[in-house]
Amino acid sequence: MNYLCPSILAADFWELGKQVEIVEKAGAPYLHIDVMDGMFVPSISFGMPILSCVRKRSALFMDVHMMVEKPERYIREMIQLGADGVTIHVEACDCVSETLAQIRELGAKTGLAISPETPVSAVLPYMDQVDMVLVMTVRPGFGGQDYIAECMDKIREVRRMINQSYPDVKLEIDGGVTLGNLESNLDAGADVIVTGSAIFKGDVEANVREFLRRME
Numbered sequence: 001m002n003y004l005c006p007s008i009l010a011a012d013f014w015e016l017g018k019q020v021e022i023v024e025k026a027g028a029p030y031l032h033i034d035v036m037d038g039m040f041v042p043s044i045s046f047g048m049p050i051l052s053c054v055r056k057r058s059a060l061f062m063d064v065h066m067m068v069e070k071p072e073r074y075i076r077e078m079i080q081l082g083a084d085g086v087t088i089h090v091e092a093c094d095c096v097s098e099t100l101a102q103i104r105e106l107g108a109k110t111g112l113a114i115s116p117e118t119p120v121s122a123v124l125p126y127m128d129q130v131d132m133v134l135v136m137t138v139r140p141g142f143g144g145q146d147y148i149a150e151c152m153d154k155i156r157e158v159r160r161m162i163n164q165s166y167p168d169v170k171l172e173i174d175g176g177v178t179l180g181n182l183e184s185n186l187d188a189g190a191d192v193i194v195t196g197s198a199i200f201k202g203d204v205e206a207n208v209r210e211f212l213r214r215m216e
Helices: 013-026 048-057 075-080 096-105 124-129 151-165 179-188 204-214
Strands: 003-006 030-036 061-067 085-089 109-114 132-136 170-174 192-195
Touching (some): 013 030, 013 204, 061 109, 061 192, 075 085, 085 096, 109 124, 151 170, 151 179
Parallel strands (some): 030 061, 061 085
8 A cells, every 4th residue: 555645844834734734635644744953964844843733733644754863862752742653864863773662662653764875774673673664765854856766776675675574664755756756666666655845836635636546
């Protein structure tokens, strides 16, 4: 089964509540929330207050992507405020195993992300602790980037690893996904599709419905 996960980083923040409601009513099951600290990535995005506000307005699965140094500092509060899943970066955490264990103990789904320059082997030691692997298909930190074509091989590699030994793990991709490259990413093995601009630019409801139609 495939899952659409619209990223609110590309939403109109003046209309955020309304756009989240549109996404939910159109049938998207997930909502992607990027948390950036200006250290692990150059940008600074929203944090706990936005998560709390969105949680009050929506029953969607809140997929929180922690692009921060030492994410273990914020796990408990993120989950208390409504995160259903928390993804950390293998490059940003010195205690990956312990942090994944904490996420599970607090009742949320675990995710582990790798940036485009990081080899797939970096996630292998933690595969029995994760519910999802996130392959970044752009460099983390900025929305609206073009898809890095070389990441397609990495998606295929992760899919082979999942199929061989970890069939319950989802494979999420994030960055530069459009209707134009959606099919090739699904064929490569992605089953959770994060996309921002392709959803929130233009007719949000129509965009969600078209993605969902093509992901059936």
